[in-house]
Amino acid sequence: MSSLTLRGIQKRLGGNPILRGIDLEVRDGELVVLVGPSGCGKSTLLRTIAGLEIPDQGTIEIADRDVTGLAPRERDVAMVFQSYALYPHLTVRDNLAFGLKLRGAPPEVVKERVAEVSRMLGLAELLDRYPRQMSGGQRQRVAMGRAIARRPHVFLFDEPLSNLDAALRAEVRVEIKRLHATLGATMIYVTHDQVEAMTLADTLVVLNRGAIEQAGPPLEVYKRPASRFVASFMGSPSMNFVPASVEDGRIRAAGLDLTAPRALDRAEVLVGIRPHDVLVAPEGEHELEMAVEVVEAMGFEAYAHGRVGECPFVARIDPDRAAEVSPGQILHLKAPETALHLFDPETERAL
């Protein structure tokens, strides 16, 4: 049974196309992460699902019910805002109960749910506080609690962790994952942070310029990016790209000579290699020659930044031997066949 279905959603704001025809199907209990750079339309898409924006074209179904023209309150969704949007004049208790009371839940039910949610999120001590009397992390938990208390059909998260510091963010990320497991609810989660995206998602949806570039399980998106955009967006440091030509089953460019992983019936190709997938090779066995410009050693990891031919290139090196690499040196590298990603240089789609 599908929990949420989007068909051909289009939206323009001020004459600019923000969403250019989004089709998406979300299964019951699935956690879908919408990821993409700023301005890709992920927040607008979320707000469209919530009913805060009305699409110009397309239909939205929630639990097999067409909600395209319905007001937010008639959609049975709950949303966690980036700013948390807690009601400043209400205590935590009243914030949690707000939606339930509006929907006319009997007082016992309200009380029970508030108790349940505060237990689940560790808010029991804070129930009588006002939002201004709490830390950012506590507020964030109240914002999630407010959504959970309502037991909606679909949860919507709009970059809920972006106002937290790094340590807290990792903690809450795990908490969200656990909540998802406990509640088994359908969740749509918007972020621009790929770590969040990778760790949380059942299904990862990469958006670019108002369209879906790729949707699928996160590891698959990572391993088999459908386009140069996805490939460069997912993974850190970003994938290296070198335009090359194909000759006699080999892929060649200045400083690069690789065995093609399969027969290619084209003369030009864009080669993508992740920094983690290259290995230092003895001279003679090497496939890549990289002129080192900068070495970044972080102890647990080290990267050499430089150029292959004219193209900028980053390679992961053994952190223990990072001291042996110095700027100006030529680094000899090789890449396993399986690590090569080939793209059409014109369309930038994967081959």
Place this chain on the structure above:
Amino acid sequence: MRPVLALFAVLALLGTAAPATAQEVVFWHHYGDAEAEGLRAAVGAFEREHPGVDVRLVHTPFGAYASKLESAIPTGHGPDVFIDAHERLGTYARAGLVQPIGELGLALRLEYEPEHLGALAVDEVQYGLPVALKTAALYVNTDLLPTPPDSLEEIAALRGRLPEGVWPLVFEAESSYYDAALLHAWGGRLIDEDGAWAFEGEAAERTLATIRELTRAGVVPEEPNGDLVTQLFGSGQAATAIGGPWIAGDLPDDLSYTVVALPRVEAAGAAMRPYVTIEGVFVAAEAREPELARELALFLAGSDGSTLRARIGQQVVAARSPWQTERAAETPAFDPSGRLTAFRRAASDGIPMSTHANMRMAFEPAMRAIRKVLRGDVAPANALAEARHRFEDVTRPLPPERSPTVPLVVVGLVLLIVAISAVRRARDPQFRESLRASVPAYRYVAHAALAVGLLVIAPLAVGAATSLFAGYGTDMHYVGLANYADILTARGGELLGHGSFYLVLLVTVLWTLLNVAFHVGIGVALALLLNRPGLLLKGPYRVLLILPWAVPSYVTALSWKGMFHRQFGAINAILEAAGAEPVSWFAQWSTAFAANVATNVWLGFPFMMVVTLGALAAIPKDLYEAAAVDGANAWQRFRLITVPNLKPMLAPAVVMGSVWTFNMFNVVFLVSGGEPDGSTEILVSEAYRWAFTRSAQYGYAAAYAVLIFGILFFSTRVIGRRVEGMGGTA
């Protein structure tokens, strides 16, 4: 420092230079252009007769004239000779500001009418000489009435015979000053020689009945005021008008009219006798050249000086000789139109206004009685009895003087204790060290502390101290808390009786609550409308809605006052066009109060609107979206998000608005003026009445002011604490 020294040097030079030009006489007056011109001509003639004498004319604005004289003469910065109305002579003589004018020869005595001369004497001592006469006369439009009417009955009979829309007579029928002329015709008086109330009995009742009859019969328009008189007569909409010489300046040049003495009242068998104000010339007590000053006074009031003032200044001079022509029917050469002669004749018929201090306090109660009778609320006898009561209330004997010893001793002890503790602390080396360290800090705040002290705290302290004194004008004595006792016991009357502190307080509180409720209601509603995202022409709307705030409040108040006029106001015109009965707005408490509230709501809502617009912009949009997703409809979003989030931001504005409204003098004073019968007065306008229309009882008014301050201080403290309590700091 240097400019100050230079100033002292200049002042010292001036001080030594003044006696050097021994023949200078300083002369104060408050005349406007034409009259001043005549005065200059007369003074010029005097200077030609007395070579080497220099008369310096100093014009002092009318509004501040008396108080400047009172403060300048005792310190030697005042005039040698000055002109003022005879009613003030009593005060001046008591304060020793004027000196007797000396023996007058028989010829000079015959130059003036005994009554006019008598008005400038106190206890048989002649202090001044009559210079000019100010009184009311009858203006007649000669296009409508070629022959001036002889009697009031003749004027009343004009009704129906004049063209459509023309009133037979226009005058300030509600003013006790003008109605006194009728009262005098019936042989009555407002107050007697001893200053006791005399506006009662048959003469008074007949006067009121006559005025009511004239108004009811449509001879005289309702609710007239000075502007309306000039306007109706000037535009030819009134055949006759009663007014002083000051009206002539506002009449159009092409209006053909004449002036005659006030008409007879056939029923009374006598002519209407208006009040006359006799302007006298006085020699100041501190005159540097008393003999020269006296000569100047005699010259100005005498035949030659008077003739010049009449010819050039078109003044109604008091001296008789300028008016004497060879044939009695002719007018003097300086008065071809005969208007001045008519005023002069009216002045001869008139009655000099009493110099008693109670005179000024008689006008207001009398006016209230007249208005009540005109509205038909009560019978004349009852209205007059009430007026007597009111008059006696404001002229009640002052509280007895008390010895200020006890409070002075207490203040002295407190100061002593403060001084001793200061000295003791100053001995403590640690304190001295910290004081020395704080010197720069004190230097930084010194100018602000000085400014606040001089501009805020000092006036407050002086006001509070004044409330412990009683008296008229500057003539006050210490009475302790007697003023407060008087106010808080409603001067011995009923606690909620007319004009009592508690009743006025009740009206003030109701006034404040209603106004602030409307201000907030309308302000918030308009702000919400303006805040709608899709609204076109938002800028122009905003400007238009803020406009009432930008217009000075007295301008707005006067416009609204005009719109509420019974016969000529826009609001009644609309009501009549809609087929409704016109409303006499200031006749009942409810409508008068409503008119005040309407005006003040118009003035006050823009402030709340602007504050609300700001507060609305500060409510995050997220909250509305969160509420929408949580299931709130538009009304619930307003009730559960907008209202609670506006509250803390509006609360200070509401407190401020309440204080402003509580003290909104302009609207109450200018729109209803306390009508009907003082019942729409609020505390601050009541305090004003005590200070400025009831013989300058500053101490009593100051006690009111202190009480107002106390009420506002404590109520804002209480509200402030409640605002904090509801989490207003969010």
